[in-house]
Amino acid sequence: MRKAGFVGTRWLGVGLAAALAVVTLSLALTGQLGLYINPESAWFAVSMAVVVLIGTVASFALPLGAEADHGHDHGQGHDHDHDLGHDHDDDAAPVEHPRHPAAVGATVVGGIAASGVVVLALALPPASLSAELAMSRDVGAPPLFGGASTVQLASTGDTASFGVGEWSTTFATATNPDAFDGDPVELTGFVTPSEDGGFGLTRLVITHCVIDAQPASVPVLAPSDAPDTGQWVTITGTVRSSSDGRLAIDAVSVESIPEPEDPYEY
Secondary structure (H helix, E strand, O other), X not given: XXXXXXXXXXXXXXXXXXXXXXXXXXXXXXXXXHHOEOHHHHHHXXXXXXXXXXXXXXXXXXXXXXXXXXXXOOOOOOOOOOOOOOOOOOOOXXXXXXXXXXXXXXXXXXXXXXXXXXXXHHHOOOOOOOHHHHHHHOOOXXXXXXXXXXXXXXXXXXXXXXXXXXXXXXXXXXXXXXXHOOOEEEEEEEEEOOOOOOEEEEXXXXXXXXXXXXXXXXXXXXOOOXXXXXXXXXXXXXXXEOOOOOEEEEEEEEEEOOOOOOOOEO
16 A cells, blocks of 8 residues: 555656656647747746656656655664663654545545646647637737837837737727828738627737737728638738727738647737
């Protein structure tokens, strides 16, 4: 029973860590790590995965169960009074303290959950976040990843490198919408519903990893019916300012495309 416990402890420690390290390195080698983290952070994730694998190999030099040995040798460094009628055996095995059933149950449940996550990561193919998830995260507020510098850059006309995220920030915070009227755009994203006619062109923007992914969307006025929700498209057109000060993209063409290899903006 104790040996099974030691094996379980080793699995929950270096076992799960090594499995996640293998997944990380596999994604990096296949160019799919960007589906989960910002490419600028890939070097750190890969470095840590290599360190974990080195530590895993080194852990095999540690005897099974050694991590549970807290140094129960009371014969060294302690001054015990053996004249009090106590028969103390320095060679006796360390006493195991019983664990509370609730603690055991929590450990088992947590271990199963963690193991399940790792097994799914190993078994399931890499995939991007869905359009449905993007819409569920859209709270209708201006995006948090843009700032005044984006609007200032847009006001100079230097928008050739703008993606959906930058235009979304500009649309939400511009104080002089007419300054952008007529700007040409070519953007790629997936289709989301819009209450103002046309559709929304949406992209998930990542700061560090998919956990912090935020949806960015711009309204598109299309010359024909909107494609299906979730369909990836590339649009070309111009920015138009309406009489009420709202900005939208007047699309000249809407081309359906497969999902890009890198579906996020950063």
